[in-house]
Amino acid sequence: MTVVVVTGASRGMGTLTARRLAEQGCTVFAGARRPAAVAEQLRQEPVGGDLRPLALDVTDDASVASAAQEVEAAAGAVDVVVNNAGVAGTWAGPGDVGPEDFREVLDVNVLGPVRVTRAFLPLLLRAERPRLVMVSSGMGSFAHQTGDPVYADIAHLPYPASKAALDMLVVQYAKALPQVLVTAVDPGLTATDFTGGAGHTVAEGAAPIIAAALDTVGPSGRLVDADGAAGW
Numbered sequence: 001m002t003v004v005v006v007t008g009a010s011r012g013m014g015t016l017t018a019r020r021l022a023e024q025g026c027t028v029f030a031g032a033r034r035p036a037a038v039a040e041q042l043r044q045e046p047v048g049g050d051l052r053p054l055a056l057d058v059t060d061d062a063s064v065a066s067a068a069q070e071v072e073a074a075a076g077a078v079d080v081v082v083n084n085a086g087v088a089g090t091w092a093g094p095g096d097v098g099p100e101d102f103r104e105v106l107d108v109n110v111l112g113p114v115r116v117t118r119a120f121l122p123l124l125l126r127a128e129r130p131r132l133v134m135v136s137s138g139m140g141s142f143a144h145q146t147g148d149p150v151y152a153d154i155a156h157l158p159y160p161a162s163k164a165a166l167d168m169l170v171v172q173y174a175k176a177l178p179q180v181l182v183t184a185v186d187p188g189l190t191a192t193d194f195t196g197g198a199g200h201t202v203a204e205g206a207a208p209i210i211a212a213a214l215d216t217v218g219p220s221g222r223l224v225d226a227d228g229a230a231g232w
């Protein structure tokens with residue numbers, strides 16, 4: 001039995017990732033700050049597999065600790081943690097953006113994965129082939145931001161900075177935890193609430209996240225997208 005924890009599973013790619021992994025035989029704890037939303041989705045559209053709502057606000061130490069305790073009591077170990085929860089933050093220009101605009105974005109997108117990883121690490125280390133998946137973004141990629149014409153006109157301060165920080169965490173976690181397969185995933189522009197419906201389908205966006213969660217080979221410490229390994 002492969003046990004997976006997915007954060008931000010109440011909407012968008014987190015929901016689909018959790019459902020698809022459950023359908024493929026994993027026991028999935030669908031972390032959400034509104035677990036009732038996950039339970040209601042399950043009621044309306046039952047999933048053919050083992051998917052369990054889990055109260056989990058990635059900005060709240062007590063919530064993260066309690067989620068880890070709940071999963072430990074139910075499953076004992078965790079094979080995969082998918083740090084998917086994320087927020088976009090403001091698109092205001094440099095003259096209007098201040099430190100306060102960074103706080104929520106960094107708290108969810110960077111400190112959230114740090115909190116969740118620390119809390120679940122003892123459970124991950126009990127698994128035979130532990131995996132840590134960080135849902136990143138091309139917006140955080142230096143290769144995309146400096147070399148891809150699609151990104152040339154987009155200047156957005158907090159969100160790309162948060163995902164670039166997350167990418168660096170992937171490199172550092174991979175070095176510090178050689179027994180864990182650590183992967184950053186760029187889902188590409190995906191039509192969720194996050195983008196107001198712009199981009200490819202949620203199934204297309206979730207596909208590389210699901211592939212990274214199921215991958216047991218690696219190598220560790222890289223960024224992948226729908227086409228495989230990608231440049232930082």
Ligand SMILES: NC(=O)c1ccc[n+]([C@@H]2O[C@H](COP(=O)([O-])OP(=O)(O)OC[C@H]3O[C@@H](n4cnc5c(N)ncnc54)[C@H](OP(=O)(O)O)[C@@H]3O)[C@@H](O)[C@H]2O)c1
Nearest residue numbers: 008010011012013057058084085086137189190192193194
């Ligand atoms: N959509 C894209 O084009 C795109 C592209 C590249 C990367 N990404 C990344 O993909 C991931 C998923 O994005 P999405 O497009 O599926 O977005 P989404 O539909 O807006 O869903 C975001 C999810 O994050 C959750 N969340 C936010 N703050 C949270 C917190 N404090 N604790 C727990 N959960 C929290 C939300 O929960 P609530 O329902 O409670 O708000 C929701 O489930 C994000 O990390 C995003 O940065 C998205």
